[in-house]
Amino acid sequence: MIGKLDEYLRFQETALNLRAQRQQLLASNIANADTPNFKARDIDFRTAMQNALAPAASQAPSLDNTSAVHLGAPGTLNSSGTPLLYRSVQQGSVDGNTVDMDTERNQFADNGIRYEASLTMISGQIKSLLAAIQG
Numbered sequence: 632m633i634g635k636l637d638e639y640l641r642f643q644e645t646a647l648n649l650r651a652q653r654q655q656l657l658a659s660n661i662a663n664a665d666t667p668n669f670k671a672r673d674i675d676f677r678t679a680m681q682n683a684l685a686p687a688a689s690q691a692p693s694l695d696n697t698s699a700v701h702l703g704a705p706g707t708l709n710s711s712g713t714p715l716l717y718r719s720v721q722q723g724s725v726d727g728n729t730v731d732m733d734t735e736r737n738q739f740a741d742n743g744i745r746y747e748a749s750l751t752m753i754s755g756q757i758k759s760l761l762a763a764i765q766g
Contacts, residue, residue: 636760643753645683649676649713650746656715657739660730668727671718671735679713 653674663669720729 639760640753640756642684643749643756646680646749647746647753649674649679649683650742650749652713653742654739654746657735657742660718660735661732661739664728664730664732664735666728669730670728671730672715673718673738674713674715682713 653676656672656674660669660671660673718729718731718734721731721734
């Protein structure tokens with residue numbers, strides 16, 4: 632029974648985790664807007680969700696972290712192996728920084744809105760489960 636409940640909520644849980652990690656990544660880009668030679672990073676959310684929801688047998692083998700303080704593989708966002716991508720340069724900078732504040736702010740706001748939408752959806756799922764249980 633618990634396995635079915637877990638599977639019922641797994642999509643939204645995965646989406647929330649990826650959105651939270653992406654928000655941290657975008658915040659890091661914004662925080663480093665004035666850092667020389669900083670390269671803006673992002674993830675392809677669609678690909679990350681597909682990788683995270685793929686059955687474990689079809690995923691490529693990955694390194695296991697035996698402690699919470701272990702770092703992930705270089706160039707990945709999390710233990711699921713979501714690759715970090717470099718954002719394409721829209722306007723060149725003398726100091727080599729590729730952060731475009733307009734793009735980063737827009738992506739940050741968009742991701743925040745989508746995070747809130749995922750919270751609303753999972754809240755609705757939980758309310759429907761409670762209504763079914765209570766009759």
